[in-house]
Amino acid sequence: MKILVAVKRVVDHNVRIRVRPDVTGVETTGVRMSMNPFCKHAVEAAVQLAEKGDVSEIVVVSIGPKQSNDVILTALAMGAHRGILVETDAALETLTIAKLLAKVVAEEQPDLILLGKQAVDDDSNHVGQMLAALTNRPQATFASEIVVKGAELEVTREVDYGRETIAVPLPAVVTADLRLNTPRNAALPMVMKARSKPLAVRPAAEFGVDLAPRLSIEKISPPAERVPGKKVGSVSDFAAAIASEVNEMEAL
């Protein structure tokens, strides 16, 4: 089985983000960047499948500026075999990303495509599903468990009511949720070794996909600030405050 994993470079999830005062976006210069956490779970899932055998190659792809090489190297250090950077400095929409990935899929012909369920910057949760549609494959989103059964996967998904298990025939697209696994931190020798693994850099323009955005972003603004409240001294005061809130609630 050949696996393609798509990963994204985002503002590190431990950084408290700051909206630019001119409301054009979120400040990313001089901010720590790293691999989107959900993408790490996708890479880890691929590496674990390879450790169980039956995986011929793990190819990792990222789309973004040349610094996105860093997240590809992280994935190579975790155990992926080969990297592809589709290089662009433009902020691409999710549908454009999915179309570029579909071109990579057409070239690479993977049996399984793994992605994170969403990126923690734009929180879109689109690309896996879009890529599944564009490549005409079934999808198993929000995966918390993947079991290979011959030419089929049994995937347990995190859904609103709890979890559900579905069977998808390969080739398929699976998106990773948090409980799928615990991503490894690559040891130093693996990090050194990653630098000698093949990494192809290809300009986004060479794929023949229209990169122009469809939507126009008017502004990015900070949420309304919360004003600090008061501390009460006793349980009965706290209960009274709850009671007063409940009495003010609009009946549904």
Add this chain to the structure above:
Amino acid sequence: MSVLLLADHDNGALSPATARLVAAASELGAVDILVVAENPADIAAEAAKIAGVHKVITVVAPATAETITNSLENLAQRYRVVTASASSVGKDVIPRLAAKLDIQPVTDVVEILGPNRFVRPIYAGNALETVTDPQATHLLTFRASAFRPAALGNDAPIESSNLSVTSAAKFLAAHRTDSDTPDLATAQIVIGGGVSVGSAEGFQLIEKLGKTLGAAVGATRAAVDAGYAPNDWQIGQTGKIIAPDLYIAIGISGALQHLAGIQGAKKIFAINSDPEAPLVKIADVALIGDLFEIVPQLVAELERLGLKR
């Protein structure tokens, strides 16, 4: 005919969030509802009662990403807007549909500013994006919690479609958490417990307070990871996003990823032993002390006040 709304359902019942989604969708035009289910009749009958619904369309099929996407794709050309909840189903199908129709979707909408202007949170609610969508057809998902529900008292016609849809993916089994508490994503009151609750038994205290107030019960990621509470209770950036009128946080210090999930709460109350905890600092009302002493007293006090909901 202008807006098509996909109805969520579970265990043969319409999702209680549907009335909120109808209210949101109604801002954009007359709403038709689509129900895809193996036995859609009862679900459709519930949906037909919601004010503002013009028509309910049913498709008989097991509800998978592919059957729902194919149903929507078949109907989409008749509509200017196709919408769903930003639930696990809506998130699964709307992007798939978007790629089939070659439309860039706008998802997790929390505010409608005009026929094609929408606000959506990014960076887990730490920033808000205002977008204009110039495409001829809009594909949207709404955060149900951001909208007030439409009233009941309608009797919209139900039309069964003879669409035949298939799916390569097959449903095998559901694993659900049994609970009679309200749905976290749409509850008016939510009680959340943190890792300081200490154990699954400790969470029974939180649940008892939840029952007293008719509230939904949730937990932080740390409490879920520690095994004190089930997965689907998790509130936060990577769990459920809540927007209740009142959120009561018990023993929760307020990690960034948890705070991101409660941005939409109108009022936040906190019980914590640490007066310097980030969550205590943003709380509207805070009580400092030992939760194991406070919570039982609080339940007794609320019962004495006769606060029945």
